[in-house]
Amino acid sequence: MSLKIEISLVLNETKVEASVGVTESALELLRREFDLCGAKLACGEGECGACTIIVDGRSRNSCLTPAVDLDGRDVMTVEGLWTEKGVDAVQQAFINEGAVQCGYCTPGMIMQARYLLNRNPDISEAEIIRGLEGNVCRCTGYKKIIAAVKGASRIQEGSPG
Amino acid sequence: MNKVIEKTTIIGKRVTKLDAPDKATARTRYINDLVLPRMLYAKILRTDRVHAKILSIDTSGARALAGVHAVITASDAPDGKIGVLRDNPPLKGDKVRCIRDEIAAVAADTEEICDAALRLIKVEYEDLPTVFDCTEALSEGAPIIDEDRPDNIAMQQYFEHGDIGSAEDDSDFVVEGEYNVHYVTHCNMGVSCSLADYDMDGRVTIYTQTQYPFNVKMDIAPSLGAHPGDVRIIQPPIGGAFGSKLDVYPYEPICAILAKKTRRPVKLIFSREEEFVASPTRQPVEFNIRAGMKKDGTLTFRDVDCLLNNGGYTSWGATTPYVSMRTVTSHYTVPNVRYRARAVYTNNPFAGSFRGYGNVQATWAIETHMDRMAEVAGLDPIAFRIKNANYPGEITPQAANLGRVDHVGCILQAADKSDFLDKWHDCKARQAENTRYKRGIGIATSLHNAGGAKIHKSDGCGTMLKMDDYARVTVITGASEIGQGSDTVIAQFVAEELGVPMRDITIINNDSATSPWDVGVHASRTTYIAGNSAKRVARKARERILRAAASYSNVMMENLDLRAGYVVQADDGVVIMPLDKILRQMHFAGEDAELVMETDYYEPPSEPEDENHVGDMSAAYSHAAHVAEIVVDTKLGTIKVEKVWSAQDVGRVVNLTGLEGQIEGGIAFGLGYALSEDLKIVEGKVANPSFRDYHVMTAPQIPEFDLTFLETDDGEGPAGAKGIAELPTIVIAPAIGNALYNATGIRIHHPPMTPEKVARAIAESNAAQDNAKGRTDERG
Known part of the structure; x- marks a missing residue:
């Protein structure tokens, strides 16, 4: 069927791997593979910021970021801000x-x-x-x-x- | 020495919203995030025509696609229709009447398969003549939109009080004006979503964004061929509503019909583009106003005729005149009034309810008109408004008893804090100066229901309360929390009665199977109605506990109080026993055992309007005044709002943080309405269905706010509070329009006041002045 690509990334300070579709967005990947629903799909075209995540220290619209682009990156979502040290x-x-x-x-x-x-x-x-x-x-x-x-x-x- | 606990209050304090921690840590799952086992996804095929006969629909290709579980068209749907007039079949079989129209729907394993299936559906149409303008739709020979209403009038309202004719004869001045207000839409951050699930006995559970959880059962049932009692409504957390979810719209029955057909849970979510095209708008209105006054500025009559573009179907938009009418007849003291409204079918999209209801539209028209009248009377905007202001206890022509209002106080507070008159005179004097940037200041006020609105036979809310052996309190309320903060306010009223900390209170709501009836979240009613019910049910629990404590302690019940988790002596605060201890003693008292479980149904002392629109339909009313100070770039036409002063009669502050949030957010909505938001409908089609082309307010556009709360202490409201959430959206736009006039001498009658519109009006005004000057020069 459709082409899948293996990627690995650091997600909320944990090393993870995933198999992603070439047209899949980072937002879709977070929800499908990791059950992280903090980032929201509200416009799908980078106009509203509801899907914002931090990738390698920079904020990104995850709806416009291809999932494959997360390969080798350090990704932080809102779920990663609440740690054993407390909430951010x-x-x-x-x-x-x-x-x-x-x-x-x-x-x-x-x-x-x-x-x-x-x-x-x-x-x-x-x-x-x-x-x-x-x-x-x-x-x-x-x-x-x-x-x-x-x-x-x-x-x-x-x-x- | 026994421990002593002083009496404190949580009313009027800054209280953290109960839902904030889960939302800030993304523990909250919104309806859009929900997944049920074996759930399918659904999508709707919409028409690309605005008025056409449907000749054929071929779904064979879609049905054959792998992963598709059901394809439905009108022939698969029960006959029942939805909408205020029941004129909207969820799936259209004979003809389409506007661009939103639903032709077919698909349920499949994924949204991608749904999209692919929709592309395989073939529809043949025969175009029909179209009409988009109200006046044209009323003319003879106009295309008929709804065959049951060949005159194209969907709804009409008429009210008359006094004698307009003789009032006009007695008037020294009559001022006329036309004000057309435009299409805007809610832009909820969470797009429309529905999830339906049938059991084998034909009972359906619908997860929905509705603001109307008990009435929606009745409203949706015919379109499902179901008994209303077999519809269970669950309201998960949602990404905003602002009135948009007060009616049933076709996607909800479509989703449920697909669930029934597939015998699996089905979820339907809009795209953002679909949200712009196919969700309700604010009702556009063409106002025609004539109003008279004496030389001294005393109002004599107001005569208003309104045309509402109803679009292809009838939702709550057509009922906004019930609220507009109140503004026209009752905002300021006007002895003679006439109001007429007609909602006219066209091939445009249709409007629903939207924060402020018809009052956003009416206040734009009335407050712009009032500013013009002040000038004719030779009075400043403050003096003219105070001269005609509503007064406490005033009975309006529609028999509203305004009760403890403070219209004058709102005007004076906003004016004093903003240094209004000095600035207004100064800006006016500088109008003629040849400068690019001009400063202006403007004021507007309005009146709104603040104690519910009895648009049904009941405007009530039920609440159930129980306490456990650890003095933890569970409150089951009919009220709908949609992010506005009602759970927190309800918990405050309960905490106040029972002397327990906020964290020991759990609010349960949003499931029609567990919660008692409520008429929904709208009309600025929840704090007032649900708050009163919560307060009353907690009062019953309190009395039961104090009665028991009195018999255990031999202290008179009248000298007992509940504070900070203890039963104490009311006079000196001396602790008698912990609250949980008395609860356990009551629980385990053998034959006399009792659990604290109380119920209450609160019906406000208001009455529905009669057939002549007379009735005191709200239990309370209130005013707000806004002053806007702006800077206009006369070259580019941009308006920068620098500061807004708001003075609002809130009855009593309950949660200061929540109140500020409602006022600030409400003003932001009104700023968009005034300045930038404009859903462009071109020949029935939405021309700008994206955030790129439809401009909502963002952080840099928000001015400085100065908020003043007037506490009139409503006699009936919980702790004296009134409903507050709509007025801030209602009042701001005409304040900015009036400031624009003060700065430039330009009046915009048709919002939004976009740079293009303002720059053009200024250029035309300059050209007209140059022409006039030229003619004078020639003559000279």
């Missing part, structure tokens, strides 16, 4: 600040925010706003999301290591 500062800040309403955009927002903070822990409000431009939220009006990203940068500063 961004997740905690989204909860605390009221940044979650329907929550459908939340995993993508959190991953984009995590990427922005990894790149620049002292990020300014203007940079946060610009950095979230590709992520659509229909519920919150963005204010509490922006506040959460600011809050997360403060939580990070205060935390050891």
